Amino acid sequence: MKLLKASLIVLFSILLVSCSEKDDAPKNIEVQNFVWKGLNAYYLWQDLVPDLADRRFNNDNELYSYLSAYDDPANLFYSLLYMPNEYTKDPNRTYSWIVDDYIALEEAFAGIRLTSGMKLEGADYADGSGGYYIYVYDVVAGSNADAQGVTRGMIITEINGTTITRGNVNDLLDNDTFTIHLADYNGGNPVSNGTTITVTKSQVTENPIKVTNVITNGSHTIGYLMYNQFSRNFDGELNAEFAKFQSAGLTDLIIDLRYNGGGSVQTATYLGSMITGQFNNELFAKQVWNHKVMEVTNPDLLINNFTNQILNKDQQGNVVLDEAINSLNLNTIYFIVSDDSASASELVINALKPYIDVKLVGTQTYGKHVGSITLYDSDDYTRNGDNLKSHTWAMQPIVLEIQNVDGENAPEGFIPEVIIDEDPGNLGVLGDPAEPLLERTIQYITTGAKGVPTMKKGVQFSPSWNSNMMRPDYNNMYVELK
Structure with missing residues (x-):
């Protein structure tokens, strides 16, 4: 989105000289x-952080002394x-972050990461013994884990011969090469089967599609899309x-966002x-920034409208993708969701709700x-502004709240009408009509039956752990400052 930066500079210069054009600070505190x-x-x-107050x-000398x-x-x-609002679910994490290598940050947004390729979730033993294991819920195509034969549904109880616990799981996975020890599920009380696989991290570009x-089911022609990240590099x-x-003439569409953090x-x-497609140019979502930005910015620049055209540019302003959007003109959409569905995933749900019938299957979304x-x-x-400094630090601070056309959002997440959770002992094959969550969604489409909630029992500790939490861009939603 485009902000009126010149107006911001004028406003900040009125409030405090230090807040206007960024003068050269001493090198040691640049x-x-x-x-x-x-x-x-x-x-x-x-405005809620005293040390960020305009006055x-x-x-500048007082500021520099503070920074030193x-x-x-x-x-x-x-x-x-501002921690109370930054992250309410886990005080040890924050929605905002800073990096000392913005190239890696840009690559993460493009789906390029150093990874073994395994996506993992943690669970407690069902017998209440305090034991803990992790299981593979997805494997990135083209990764080393993929090449070594790691598959969805594998149960892991040890890494490099060390028993996994809640406290050590991140450290055990924080190696470029490591060996996983597999186990049989055994009703949620895994038993080692003696199989080991060694995996090595490498730079991998993950296609979010x-x-x-x-899928044809009776009179229904159902499209299914599992979509794992809102990455502009894959818009085409x-x-x-x-x-x-x-071309398929769909009657229904399922978009699977269960692993999509935004x-x-x-x-x-x-x-x-x-x-x-039927709402072209109508309001999709609107953004609320801090009061200083809102006061100097044309409200029309803080909205995102439905569109019939993809127009993407690189950081130098060059057009990299310009094509008409292929729209389905649907009046009902089905989303598969989980507590890993966050940010931009929830934005799509929230933005569509005032316009069409939005159906949800799975578990309550994250709430961001x-x-x-x-x-x-x-x-x-x-990135391409004047006087870009030679260092590679960059910040990713929270700057906006996003709302739908009715001014609504869902800070606590969205609760599906059909409640069903994944079972580590029966994950199924993604995209297969018999995979439990997809099968249940197809049943919802064809019969309208909401059924009885089906939740995994005795396997998920709280707070939950997911290997994506180790990524700096975990559950992020972002706009571009142009």
Whole structure:
């Protein structure tokens, strides 16, 4: 989205000289200066953090003295966050983060990561003994785990010969190469079967379009799409899948977001427009920024409208994708969701609800209705702005709340009408009509039956653990500062 940066600079110069154009701070606190001024300008809860107040410092020297107390820019960054609103589910995590290598951050948004390829979830032993195991719920195509034969449904009780616990699981997986020890499920009380597989992390580009197919069931022609990240680098591929759905003459569509923690708001808008098509140019979602941004920004620049065209540009403003959207003009959509469905996934659900009938199958979604931007250390905080500093630090602070056309969102997440959870002992094959969650969604489509909630019992500890939590972009939703 495009902000009126010139107006912001005028406003900030009235409030405090330090908040206007970013002067050259002493080299030893250059990054700290960037951190404070970027958060002062854009952080959603800036007015609730005393040390980010516009009049906190009388001049730059006072600010520099304050910044000099922080040798590590990351410590400064996290000290300036408004924690009660930043993350209510886990006080040890935050929606905002900072990195010292923005290339890696940009690659993560593009689906490029250093990974073994295994996606894992943790569970307690069913017998209440306190034992703990992890299981593979997905494997990234083209990864080393894929090449070594790791498959969905494998149960892991040890790594490198060490028994897995809640406390050590992250450390055990934090190696470039490690050996997993497999076990038989045994009713949720895994028993080692002696099989081991050694996997090595590598740089992998994950296509977020995991599975697509068309399923015929009686008079229903049902499209199915498992979509795992809202990545603008794959907008063309996503649009191509909807062209296939158009040709198939679908009566119904299922979009599986159970593992989708979010991503680009623009891509979410494109997906909503592909599902529909009859609401072109009507409001898809609107953004609420901090009061300083709202006061100087044309409200029309803070909305995302349904569209019939994909128009993506790179950071230099060059068009990289320009094509008509393939829309299905549906009046009903079915989403498979879980507590791993967050941010941009919830945005699509929320934005479509006022317009069409949105049906949900699975478990309650995560509940995250705020979004971020990437701030770089340049005059206008963009990657291609003037005077981009030579360091590679960047920030990803929360800057906006997002709402649908009725001004609504769901901070606690969305509760499906059909409640069904995955069972580690019977995960099934993704995209197969017999996979339990897909099978139940097809039944919902063809019969309308909501049935009795089906939840896994005695296997999931609270708070839950998922290997995606180790990623810096976990459950992120972002817009682009242009």
